Amino acid sequence: MVEAINGRIAELTVAFTRRLASEMDMLEKFGRELEHSTADTAMFDHVSHVVHRLAGSSRVFGFGELTAPAQEVEALIASKAAPERIAAGTRQLAEDIRRSICS
Amino acid sequence: MTLVSIVKSERPEPELVGAGQEAHAARTDRKLIYLFDRDPHLTDLSQKLMSLGYEVACGLGKCDSDQFLAAVIHEAADPDLELTASLARDHKVIVLCESKSFEFKLKAVRMGVAALIQLPVDLIELEGWFSDFDSDQQVESKVLIVDDDDIVAEAYAFALQQCGLRTETLSNPLKTGQAVDDFCPDLIVMDLEMPEANGLDVAKALRLSRPNLSVPILFLSAEQNEQIQHEARQIGGDDFITKPVDLATLTDKISIRVSRARELRKIMERDSLTGLLNHVNFKERLAAEVGRSRRTGSPMAVCLLDLDHFKSVNDTYGHQVGDRVIQMFGNCLSGSLRSVDVIARYGGEEFGVILLDATPEQGARVLDGIRRNFSNCFQDTDQGPPTVTFSGGVCGLDDAATVEGLLGAADEALYEAKRQGRNRIILHSQLENP
Numbered sequence: 001m002v003e004a005i006n007g008r009i010a011e012l013t014v015a016f017t018r019r020l021a022s023e024m025d026m027l028e029k030f031g032r033e034l035e036h037s038t039a040d041t042a043m044f045d046h047v048s049h050v051v052h053r054l055a056g057s058s059r060v061f062g063f064g065e066l067t068a069p070a071q072e073v074e075a076l077i078a079s080k081a082a083p084e085r086i087a088a089g090t091r092q093l094a095e096d097i098r099r100s101i102c103s
Numbered sequence: 104m105t106l107v108s109i110v111k112s113e114r115p116e117p118e119l120v121g122a123g124q125e126a127h128a129a130r131t132d133r134k135l136i137y138l139f140d141r142d143p144h145l146t147d148l149s150q151k152l153m154s155l156g157y158e159v160a161c162g163l164g165k166c167d168s169d170q171f172l173a174a175v176i177h178e179a180a181d182p183d184l185e186l187t188a189s190l191a192r193d194h195k196v197i198v199l200c201e202s203k204s205f206e207f208k209l210k211a212v213r214m215g216v217a218a219l220i221q222l223p224v225d226l227i228e229l230e231g232w233f234s235d236f237d238s239d240q241q242v243e244s245k246v247l248i249v250d251d252d253d254i255v256a257e258a259y260a261f262a263l264q265q266c267g268l269r270t271e272t273l274s275n276p277l278k279t280g281q282a283v284d285d286f287c288p289d290l291i292v293m294d295l296e297m298p299e300a301n302g303l304d305v306a307k308a309l310r311l312s313r314p315n316l317s318v319p320i321l322f323l324s325a326e327q328n329e330q331i332q333h334e335a336r337q338i339g340g341d342d343f344i345t346k347p348v349d350l351a352t353l354t355d356k357i358s359i360r361v362s363r364a365r366e367l368r369k370i371m372e373r374d375s376l377t378g379l380l381n382h383v384n385f386k387e388r389l390a391a392e393v394g395r396s397r398r399t400g401s402p403m404a405v406c407l408l409d410l411d412h413f414k415s416v417n418d419t420y421g422h423q424v425g426d427r428v429i430q431m432f433g434n435c436l437s438g439s440l441r442s443v444d445v446i447a448r449y450g451g452e453e454f455g456v457i458l459l460d461a462t463p464e465q466g467a468r469v470l471d472g473i474r475r476n477f478s479n480c481f482q483d484t485d486q487g488p489p490t491v492t493f494s495g496g497v498c499g500l501d502d503a504a505t506v507e508g509l510l511g512a513a514d515e516a517l518y519e520a521k522r523q524g525r526n527r528i529i530l531h532s533q534l535e536n537p
Binding site for chain 1: 252254255257258259261296298324325327346347348349350
């Protein structure tokens, strides 16, 4: 029984971590696009959705340290901050994710 | 010390459709009660419980089964509550006692006692506890999780399952209405921001349907905006949990909410005298079960039962005894029928029963068995035990096309049972001009 529980938790954590890695790639790509002014509205919406989700769910899987930086990027996008500020926040979040996954 | 085991195994039950292993398994929801006593009057109690559909067996100082619904212990048989404490670790224990001092109650609480009943035993009170224990065991609380993040929804579901809750997850909020109809959740956990639809709008759409007005909705979101949180509560969200939240806190909050929601619903849906479904909710359940049976092709029996000459019981013994007769009839039905069957106080001294997966003929046989035992249930009053019988009318899905038609058909059969002299069960299909 305990093994089954641990097994299911491990499965879900692996799935979450795998998704986190792909979100990290996406955030880095978004940061680059912002620097070259090529990010479109759909991309903004997608990133906004991803960071909102990250802010809410990362703690469930033991990545609570990502909550604050994700909330920060969400607030920057919501307040239509300057692209370079959003890019900086996004890069920082991607870096935080990398560190969390590797630790 | 006498050990009397009361086994609820030979209750009159419908012969379920299909003779295979599956049908047999569905029938054996065996309820066992151990009674430890030193008091001769408990032999009489055992006999009364037999009349409610229990089988009674005697033994000496041993429990030959580890799976039982409750142990009933006379305080004289266990003055230091040692046996009580040992059984209460894994089972529900009811202690029958003369004294009910607060000190004794505190001692009973420390020993893990679930209920104290003063002697002489009130059969209605005792059976009420059995019913509560049974419904605690039988019915799982259900939580529907609506969240577009399927990994997180699965994690919530898994955590809630570990607390004994039944869950269903839904990543597409547009399917919420159907999921609520099919799953009938006790509580909905809803994310606020989803790409397909906003959680607030989904909740508002659910509330457009009258049966969904009372289903509690708990919003779960990383939304920081207090105005939006306020709006969520205003449209009928019962609470707003701000993400991030850890699983332990979440499961704790949800478990408490579900438990309260179920208690509240019990009060709203149930008749206060008998604890059975009330008239309105019986008709709603009937409509749902008719729809389900027509979809699956499984039979069902719809029954209306009425106590005979009830007015004279009230006139002879008084309304207090009349109320107890109604309670006892309700207990007799819930004790004798399966947990899956639907029992309601239809109004006054009339009761409605839906026997699932049973043909009308099987239903009539079951009710006839209950009818034969029913008059033995009653305890003495100053004027002696009241003699009460009941009549019943039974129909099936072939007898009418609509819910109202089915109730009308059962009522016609009940009327015929009364006309033929009462104390009998009549099938609608037996009527000469149905």
